[in-house]
Amino acid sequence: MNGVILVSGGMDSLVTAAIAKRECAETFFLHINYGQKTEKKELQLFQKICEFYQPEDQLVVNIDYLQKIGGSSLTDDKLAVRDFAGQAKIPTSYVPFRNAHFLAIATSWAEIHKIKNIYIGAVEEDSSGYPDCRKSFYHSFQKAIDLGTKDETQIMIKTPVIDLSKTEIIKLGKKLGVPFELSWSCYKNNEIACGKCDSCVLRINAFKKAKIIDPISYEIEINWLE
């Protein structure tokens, strides 16, 4: 078995990479720069994650036209990354249809190299409510891959953590020996995580619930034992 794994530098895709490493004899790590504010850090970590997991091949693709298209606080300097305000509606960090771009790129790479699986660390329930993280979206995109590639091409989208909570993902990662110090969740900073944006708060709360101390540093003081 072989697989393309979308590795963002985040925690969910890192655990997904660990799962793929167990399932696949050959892995191909794909990192996509979409002009997000924390790309510098994420790319650095992607390189380190590749050193750690030693995939057969790795590819970095630049689609920073998503920054030009704009509309998301992750890519648009005019829009501030907001502090966490509860999991209500789709937050301003939503990058329109972003994961469809990721899947399209992974599919093209997979089709050329006859790779049978695409792993993506999307999380549906316990996440920010992005529409392109829904399980139903992946089912429909699977259909688009089946119909939009050669008949002999067989590519399966795998979303091994989609039904897990962030806490479960951390616990699973711990069991799989995932190097969480090589992951980054902050939407805002490239050096020390802010601890206040949506993504930091979800991560911190999940580590607390898992009763594991997050190995990365935060700008604010965190009581991991509370």
Next chain:
Amino acid sequence: MNGVILVSGGMDSLVTAAIAKRECAETFFLHINYGQKTEKKELQLFQKICEFYQPEDQLVVNIDYLQKIGGSSLTDDKLAVRDFAGQAKIPTSYVPFRNAHFLAIATSWAEIHKIKNIYIGAVEEDSSGYPDCRKSFYHSFQKAIDLGTKDETQIMIKTPVIDLSKTEIIKLGKKLGVPFELSWSCYKNNEIACGKCDSCVLRINAFKKAKIIDPISYEIEINWLE
């Protein structure tokens, strides 16, 4: 009504643009450079097509990572563009899953600007047999858009020429006053069309059948009246 129109510089998308211009009060022309050998010419023509049709906005997006991924004679210098050898299996010019990338980009742009339609000049029957030109592919991608964007976002994929033959497309274009001199089909050359690649041969034959003289120049002599 408003619409994003994918304008490649080719004949099918040019006629599609003319149709969209009739249907939409506001049009947004999108051109995508995917590292194809004839991009220089196509981008030039895109600019001229914009001058002609005066869309509300225009956007050029670079996804030449498809060239890096390779595997197609359109983007890979190691693979020659073959001469026409009949419409059999999927030709080497197939760029893996290319139109999914195009649709994803159009969708992101449309979602941000609340544009309701995406026009793409795909042709199913009378074409080169690319899987990402099948009507069923567009139906499945429509579903992926519905599920992968915000619930309030409503975007429809329109493929107005998908069931037409190339000859019918030319006749329709003629009726709509399409400036065919601003279109390019050759896969190989940037200056004078080769007249021998798949795409040139389909175009030439269609013009002949339509009993219309193609306004562009070819390297080989063509008897338009035969």
